[in-house]
Amino acid sequence: xxxxxxxxxxxxxxxxxLHDIWLDKMPSQEKKRxxxxxxxxxxxxxxxxxxxLFPLDVLSRILHVTVAIVLVGGTVFxxxxxxxxxxxxxxxxxxxxxxxxxxxxxxVVHSGITILLVSGxxxxxxxxxxxxxxxxxxxxxxxxxxxxxxxFFIASALVGRSAAFEKMRQNRAKWLGLIVLxxxxxxGISGFVKVRGAKGKSVEHSQVQQVEKYLTAMRN
Numbered sequence: 665x666x667x668x669x670x671x672x673x674x675x676x677x678x679x680x681x682l683h684d685i686w687l688d689k690m691p692s693q694e695k696k697r698x699x700x701x702x703x704x705x706x707x708x709x710x711x712x713x714x715x716x717l718f719p720l721d722v723l724s725r726i727l728h729v730t731v732a733i734v735l736v737g738g739t740v741f742x743x744x745x746x747x748x749x750x751x752x753x754x755x756x757x758x759x760x761x762x763x764x765x766x767x768x769x770x771x772v773v774h775s776g777i778t779i780l781l782v783s784g785x786x787x788x789x790x791x792x793x794x795x796x797x798x799x800x801x802x803x804x805x806x807x808x809x810x811x812x813x814x815x816f817f818i819a820s821a822l823v824g825r826s827a828a829f830e831k832m833r834q835n836r837a838k839w840l841g842l843i844v845l846x847x848x849x850x851x852g853i854s855g856f857v858k859v860r861g862a863k864g865k866s867v868e869h870s871q872v873q874q875v876e877k878y879l880t881a882m883r884n
Contacts, residue, residue: 721790728783735776735819736847738769743840770823777816784812794862801857808853815846
């Protein structure tokens with residue numbers, strides 16, 4: 665087996681540093697340039713891109729968490745505090761309050777869903793390199809996304825005016841309670857995934873930094 669084939673068998677997460685392996689295995693600088701595995705180059709470029717997007721990554725996470733808190737907190741407030749208290753009002757005042765409330769809450773729901781969708785997809789894409797080959801992570805994230813879509817659908821139906829969902833709006837307390845339950849499941853999945861950490865086959869960031877130094881030295 666040739667030097668290239670033998671050296672290519674070393675995965676990115678071996679205990680030895682990759683640049684030391686290539687220094688030992690490759691006799692000439694030119695051959696080192698030619699034989700550097702494209703997969704490692706791709707992984708390095710991915711990590712560079714992630715570093716460049718760090719400010720956007722932080723902003724996306726802040727927006728995602730903040731909007732989720734507002735939407736879930738608002739739903740809990742309406743279901744367990746506002747609605748029971750509003751029942752004590754005369755029917756005319758109750759209807760007037762509901763109309764004014766929904767007019768304002770509708771804008772919050774639609775804006776919040778848009779932000780959650782955009783930031784959620786962005787956050788998932790950013791985390792994919794850290795969970796390569798991590799099947800449980802992707803299964804949990806897929807479940808979380810499906811639950812989120814169900815929540816978005818119910819929330820949109822409750823603030824909308826479509827006649828097809830009028831029965832849902834007539835039983836608003838039930839559906840708001842379901843949103844709270846599904847949201848709790850989503851939060852649980854998110855917390856578990858966060859604490860569990862990365863279990864995939866991604867390149868360790870410390871190794872990437874040292875390999876980058878090696879590549880820079882070779883190219884100069």
